Amino acid sequence: MTPAAVPTVPFFDYRKLFTQEEAELVAIFRDVGRRGAFILQNDLARFEANLGHFLGADRVLGVANGTDGLLIALRAAGIGAGDEVIFSSHTMVATAAAIHFAGAAPVAVDCGPDHLIDPEAVTAAITPRTRAILPTQLNGRVADMDALARIAQRRGLTIVEDAAQALGASFKGRKAGTFGSAAAISFFPAKVLGCLGDGGAVVARNNVVFERICQLRDHGKSADGEIVSWGLNSRLDNLQAAILDYRLGSLERSIDRRRAIARRYRSALGEVGEIVLPPGPDQDPDHFDVYQNYEIEAERRDDLREFLRARGVGTLVAWGGKAVHQWERLGLTASLPATERLMARSLMLPMNPGLSDGDVDYVAAGVRGFYR
Numbered sequence: 001m002t003p004a005a006v007p008t009v010p011f012f013d014y015r016k017l018f019t020q021e022e023a024e025l026v027a028i029f030r031d032v033g034r035r036g037a038f039i040l041q042n043d044l045a046r047f048e049a050n051l052g053h054f055l056g057a058d059r060v061l062g063v064a065n066g067t068d069g070l071l072i073a074l075r076a077a078g079i080g081a082g083d084e085v086i087f088s089s090h091t092m093v094a095t096a097a098a099i100h101f102a103g104a105a106p107v108a109v110d111c112g113p114d115h116l117i118d119p120e121a122v123t124a125a126i127t128p129r130t131r132a133i134l135p136t137q138l139n140g141r142v143a144d145m146d147a148l149a150r151i152a153q154r155r156g157l158t159i160v161e162d163a164a165q166a167l168g169a170s171f172k173g174r175k176a177g178t179f180g181s182a183a184a185i186s187f188f189p190a191k192v193l194g195c196l197g198d199g200g201a202v203v204a205r206n207n208v209v210f211e212r213i214c215q216l217r218d219h220g221k222s223a224d225g226e227i228v229s230w231g232l233n234s235r236l237d238n239l240q241a242a243i244l245d246y247r248l249g250s251l252e253r254s255i256d257r258r259r260a261i262a263r264r265y266r267s268a269l270g271e272v273g274e275i276v277l278p279p280g281p282d283q284d285p286d287h288f289d290v291y292q293n294y295e296i297e298a299e300r301r302d303d304l305r306e307f308l309r310a311r312g313v314g315t316l317v318a319w320g321g322k323a324v325h326q327w328e329r330l331g332l333t334a335s336l337p338a339t340e341r342l343m344a345r346s347l348m349l350p351m352n353p354g355l356s357d358g359d360v361d362y363v364a365a366g367v368r369g370f371y372r
């Protein structure tokens with residue numbers, strides 16, 4: 001007798017990113033290769049224009065990755081030595097690293113019940129040296145940008161957005177990446193729009209910031225090829241841009257699928273008292289969420305994770321289980337009770353457009369089974 005196949009739902013299947021459209025991707029590689037179009041070519045320019053159109057933004061530039069994008073966005077927004085930048089500790093370490101490498105001091109603050117930067121905590125952290133607020137639009141949801149804009153305006157601060165996880169998300173009809181002086185987006189393979197390697201983009205509010213970004217990503221070169229400032233080499237590969245431009249064509253469909261999965265989790269798990277789910281996709285007309293991740297809060301989180309693992313379900317405890325300020329060697333001393341409580345309870349359930357309804361039901365049945 002052959003044993004019945006045990007269903008498994010991996011947390012994320014990186015191979016699928018290639019195999020589900022292998023023929024199209026190979027054709028793109030062949031086309032770009034035969035043209036010898038590797039650095040700063042038309043495919044990149046076309047992708048930047050199309051991404052700008054998608055975002056409702058005129059000034060978008062591809063960069064090597066989201067982390068570089070944040071550093072470049074901060075520098076282009078005028079942030080540097082002696083400045084303090086306020087960020088939510090409930091984020092990837094890259095957010096704070098970008099502030100550090102911009103020459104400024106990262107100031108970690110707590111998150112609110114929505115898992116995003118808490119505007120009251122921002123206000124409390126402002127000092128005479130504060131220059132900018134760096135909200136992370138985490139898990140594909142935009143923070144309360146009305147509240148942050150009010151604080152920024154009243155206190156004369158700049159906003160730079162970490163929109164690495166929020167391409168396509170919006171708040172009151174405005175897309176993530178278009179709220180601040182500058183913003184960064186990531187195309188890491190597992191992101192909402194992923195390439196086959198590292199990639200990122202920066203969005204600029206005005207021409208001054210845009211010019212600085214152009215220079216920072218390409219050796220300090222001005223449009224006519226003169227070196228006019230110190231710059232980096234942080235260009236988005238033309239090949240990755242060609243792949244991203246192709247995938248941009250199905251981004252809305254893929255976001256719809258993520259939202260349908262969130263709806264399905266919610267209807268299957270809404271009654272489980274021991275967990276807290278992210279807001280549903282139809283819950284608040286001010287927010288359009290893209291569900292980069294599906295982060296739940298769970299009682300007995302580690303036991304739940306092990307229970308699911310034994311049933312073939314992959315989950316993730318993000319960032320090694322710690323918020324940024326909890327990595328002691330980075331030297332960010334802070335006591336952030338909401339963030340610390342969340343980090344002990346946070347669990348990412350599988351969330352990507354490759355999941356079938358059956359996969360989602362199987363994961364949900366596992367969660368219900370654990371608490372029954």
Ligand SMILES: *Cc1c(COP(=O)(O)O)cnc(C)c1O
Nearest residue numbers: 065066067092094164165186188
């Ligand atoms: C992915 C991510 C980044 C960094 O993007 P990379 O392209 O991997 O450098 C920064 N911030 C957040 C919140 C992210 O999720």
